[in-house]
Amino acid sequence: MSDTPLQNRATTEAGPLRRLWDNDLAYSFRRSKVTMLAGLITLIYVLAAIFAPWVAPHDPYDLAHTSVLDAFLPPAWLEGGDPRYLLGTDNVGRGVLSTIIYGSRISLGVGLAAVFISATLGVTLGLVSGYIGGRTDAVIMRIAEVQLSFPDILIALLIDGIIRSFLGPGVHEHIAFVVVITAISLAYWVQYARTVRSTTMVEKGKEYVQAARVAGKSPAYIMLRHLLPNVMGPVLVIATISLALAIITEATLSFLGVGVPPTQPSLGTLIRVGNDFLFSGEWWITMFPGAALAIMGLSVNLLGDWLRDALNPKLR
Amino acid sequence: MISLIFSRVLQSFVVMLGVAIIAFSLFTYVGDPISNLVGIQTSAEKRAQLRESLGLNDPVPVQFVHFIDRVLHLEFGISYQQKRKVSTIIAERLPATLELSFVSALLALFIGIPMGVYTALHRESWLSHIMLSASLVGVSLPTFLIGILLIFVFAVNLHWLPSFGRGQVVQIGFWSTGLLTASGLKALIMPAITLALFQMTLIMRLVRAEMLEVLRSDYIKFARARGLSDRMVNFGYALMNTLVPVITITGLQLGSIIAFAIITETVFQWPGLGLMFVQAINEVDIPVMSTYLMLIALFFVIINLVVDLLYYLVDPRLRVKGGR
Numbered sequence: 001m002s003d004t005p006l007q008n009r010a011t012t013e014a015g016p017l018r019r020l021w022d023n024d025l026a027y028s029f030r031r032s033k034v035t036m037l038a039g040l041i042t043l044i045y046v047l048a049a050i051f052a053p054w055v056a057p058h059d060p061y062d063l064a065h066t067s068v069l070d071a072f073l074p075p076a077w078l079e080g081g082d083p084r085y086l087l088g089t090d091n092v093g094r095g096v097l098s099t100i101i102y103g104s105r106i107s108l109g110v111g112l113a114a115v116f117i118s119a120t121l122g123v124t125l126g127l128v129s130g131y132i133g134g135r136t137d138a139v140i141m142r143i144a145e146v147q148l149s150f151p152d153i154l155i156a157l158l159i160d161g162i163i164r165s166f167l168g169p170g171v172h173e174h175i176a177f178v179v180v181i182t183a184i185s186l187a188y189w190v191q192y193a194r195t196v197r198s199t200t201m202v203e204k205g206k207e208y209v210q211a212a213r214v215a216g217k218s219p220a221y222i223m224l225r226h227l228l229p230n231v232m233g234p235v236l237v238i239a240t241i242s243l244a245l246a247i248i249t250e251a252t253l254s255f256l257g258v259g260v261p262p263t264q265p266s267l268g269t270l271i272r273v274g275n276d277f278l279f280s281g282e283w284w285i286t287m288f289p290g291a292a293l294a295i296m297g298l299s300v301n302l303l304g305d306w307l308r309d310a311l312n313p314k315l316r
Numbered sequence: 317m318i319s320l321i322f323s324r325v326l327q328s329f330v331v332m333l334g335v336a337i338i339a340f341s342l343f344t345y346v347g348d349p350i351s352n353l354v355g356i357q358t359s360a361e362k363r364a365q366l367r368e369s370l371g372l373n374d375p376v377p378v379q380f381v382h383f384i385d386r387v388l389h390l391e392f393g394i395s396y397q398q399k400r401k402v403s404t405i406i407a408e409r410l411p412a413t414l415e416l417s418f419v420s421a422l423l424a425l426f427i428g429i430p431m432g433v434y435t436a437l438h439r440e441s442w443l444s445h446i447m448l449s450a451s452l453v454g455v456s457l458p459t460f461l462i463g464i465l466l467i468f469v470f471a472v473n474l475h476w477l478p479s480f481g482r483g484q485v486v487q488i489g490f491w492s493t494g495l496l497t498a499s500g501l502k503a504l505i506m507p508a509i510t511l512a513l514f515q516m517t518l519i520m521r522l523v524r525a526e527m528l529e530v531l532r533s534d535y536i537k538f539a540r541a542r543g544l545s546d547r548m549v550n551f552g553y554a555l556m557n558t559l560v561p562v563i564t565i566t567g568l569q570l571g572s573i574i575a576f577a578i579i580t581e582t583v584f585q586w587p588g589l590g591l592m593f594v595q596a597i598n599e600v601d602i603p604v605m606s607t608y609l610m611l612i613a614l615f616f617v618i619i620n621l622v623v624d625l626l627y628y629l630v631d632p633r634l635r636v637k638g639g640r
Contacts, residue, residue: 146331149620154575161597161605165346248458255460256582256594275464278472290461301456
């Protein structure tokens with residue numbers, strides 16, 4: 001970088017937004033049309049999820065405004081459709097578009113929560129494993145190894161089933177959320193732990209860590225202040241990729257009937273409920289949430305792939 | 317080498333012990349095993365008697381040993397819901413899952429490998445591009461959505477195929493097979509495709525990558541220089557050398573097929589072990605649940621153990637590295 005005063009002024013004048021637009025990450029984003037489309041769609045989902053009460057045409061869970069008389073209305077463009085309900089209505093007269101918007105909110109929320117918890121758990125165990133080493137490391141890595149030999153979705157389903165059984169029949173609604181999030185988090189911590197562990201093992205031999213140790217800092221302080229910032233790059237990449245996985249896992253669990261409760265349906269629950277009406281011809285109740293889930297999963301997946309390639313091609 | 321095998325076997329053993337402990341605690345701490353066995357009218361004395369005779373008053377470690385003993389004798393208790401022996405239920409349901417998984421694995425291999433070969437040999441053709449993009453979408457779509465989509469098209473709209481169940485089955489000894497009747501085969505088509513799709517795309521991409529790698533190597537160039545026909549070079553030399561990793565990965569994926577069968581079986585109401593497990597979770601049928609848990613853990617542990625040991629036998633480099 002040549003620091004002539006003129007150039008310096010140019011960048012400051014351009015402002016932070018301009019610099020953000022010009023950096024490598026944004027460049028690779030702008031270069032790929034597919035990624036831009038995926039980013040746009042993801043943004044729409046996120047905004048719709050955050051502002052669901054204002055975006056959705058109806059509040060599907062407000063009993064005062066849903067009527068069974070409106071049940072099973074086909075999409076607006078078909079014969080018998082009602083212009084008030086663009087994508088038709090379900091078995092109790094809720095607008096499918098509104099339930100999808102509220103459902104995306106829950107799907108995204110559960111996915112984000114699960115990713116956050118599994119990342120926290122995985123990073124913590126990875127840091128401890130890599131920094132302390134010895135027997136702690138051996139135990140953590142053996143568990144990770146065993147877990148890796150099972151498919152993630154099976155682990156999530158087994159953990160979900162075990163927790164549910166211990167809680168007894170009729171799991172309470174808000175507990176059901178906790179159960180699903182816990183099950184998914186416990187299924188996806190391994191990749192973080194392994195990546196963070198290997199980075200930590202490299203970093204802990206470097207001078208700055210030794211200096212901190214000589215200065216008498218505690219292991220916890222060194223891990224949090226010095227090692228954590230250096231392992232965050234790959235962690236972000238894994239988090240984006242596993243967001244798509246977490247969303248799909250949640251949908252699968254809910255579809256199997258062991259996910260979030262039907263009173264606060266996610267996209268997976270909507271598909272499960274709508275599936276019962278597939279044969280009587282009311283295909284829109286299950287097909288539209290299905291399409292919404294597929295598009296959401298695909299977009300987040302593509303974003304994750306792009307981030308991985310742009311930030312850290314080694315993870316491929 | 318010996319110590320390595322020993323440590324791998326030990327690890328598998330520890331895993332199974334852990335799973336057994338979970339299964340045992342489900343039995344012991346979830347609900348009251350007695351009230352699940354008897355009716356409401358049973359007197360308190362009768363209950364206490366039963367409790368004593370079943371050994372439920374023993375110390376927990378003793379109960380655990382008895383539990384392991386029963387499991388080793390294939391006694392898994394009686395289903396709370398169906399009031400039948402769990403071992404009988406499993407024996408009934410096992411053929412359905414194994415047939416579905418087996419047919420799916422075959423489908424995945426016999427469609428995935430040719431697709432991989434084609435996309436490797438004709439890299440720029442439009443068909444290859446279509447296959448590759450389709451596989452990308454196939455990987456990101458959840459299994460159950462693909463199943464529902466198939467049902468919607470082929471069962472609801474076209475009425476070509478049945479959407480649930482196994483069709484007519486024939487009993488051969490203890491094994492019930494749907495492979496011998498027309499309705500059984502028809503019922504198998506959609507579940508098998510749904511289950512095979514993910515593995516198929518995986519195998520296709522693997523074969524493609526391996527083929528491209530091999531086709532660049534010197535012995536292929538030499539084979540061409542010798543004037544061997546394209547068919548001989550492509551299939552006799554290149555494909556044969558890509559098959560070793562393909563077979564290994566397929567072996568490892570066998571576990572995934574059984575696991576994903578849970579989802580496929582639920583979509584198509586296929587009366588196999590996976591559907592049984594999902595129903596058991598929903599009904600909190602502990603004996604069925606914990607038995608499935610131990611069964612699937614055992615299955616995975618054995619697959620991984622066998623694959624690992626085969627690696628050590630086949631690849632001498634691992635033996636040197638591991639023999640420290």
